[in-house]
Every structure is written in C-alpha cells, then in structure tokens.
Amino acid sequence: MNFFDAWCVLKKINTIPMSKRIVIAGISSLMISLNAFAADPDISKLPPAAKQTGMTYDKDIKPLFEKSCLKCHGPEKPKSKYRVDSREAAIKGGSSDEAAVIPGKSEKSPLVLYVADLVEEMEMPPKDKRDQYPPLKPEQIGLIRAWIDQGAK
C-alpha cells in the first residue's frame, strides 16, 4: 500500500460515524478473542505414543476408560451424549457433532487432546471431579495414542 492508498483508507474511516466505528472496533476485538479461544492446542505437550502393537479397543482401551470415564460416559444419561462403552460410540463423539477419535491421527483426536488437558474447559475427566475420577497417566494416554495411530481397531 502506498501513501496515497493509505490516505484514502484514512479518509474513508473518517466518513464512518463514530457510533459505527465503535461497533466495528467491538466486532474486530471479539473476532480476535474468539480466534485466541480456538487456538491450536500445543501438541508438543502430548505424551508420546506407546510402542505396543496389535492393539484393540476391547483388549487394551476399554479397561482404561472404566475408572476415569465410564460413570459419565456410559449407557446411563451420558454427559454430552457421549459414550465410551463401545468402540463405535467412542470414535463417533457426542453432541459436539465432532468425531472424538480420528483413526490414524491421535494428535488430532479431540479425545486425546482432552485427556491430556490441552483444551481449556474440556479437560477430561473434568478438573473439579478428579477426586472421584482419576486422570489418565501419561503412559495410558500413550497407549490410547498408539491404538488410534494403528487405526483404532
């Protein structure tokens, strides 16, 4: 943008009434803060995927969910309509309408980001309920990652 263009833009802004300018400023700052809210989680903080191979939901993953998730995400009134008691449901997700597990991509799977506390307000189990529901250990998150990366069978 050269000096003349910049001058024209400034002149245009001056023709917008003050009340509208305030609204525009408000909308812009709202969009900036919404952007910050949706900031990409820092996946460098994820525990590494375990080396274990041949993993399946029934054998390796379901038992991990039992203590920490099943009370809230089981058959009875599941929170956010999300259930972890079957492979299909655990992958599908709940009322967010977003898949909880993206087979092959553990670092993009919301479930992994939530259990690793990388998404504010979506830490799972919820931070204020951890006296009853223990959070998963880094090694357990590593096992879930390995399962997802191997295709979430």
Ligand code: HEC
């Ligand atoms: C004390 C109850 C509780 C426990 C325990 C719990 N959650 Fe949640 N979970 C919630 C609530 C409440 C929401 C909805 C949060 C929101 O949308 O603000 C939720 C939402 C979710 C979602 C988003 C579902 C969707 O698509 O809407 C996922 C994924 C999830 N939980 C995974 C887990 C996992 C995995 C565990 C176990 C490690 C777990 N949760 C343990 C209460 C719980």
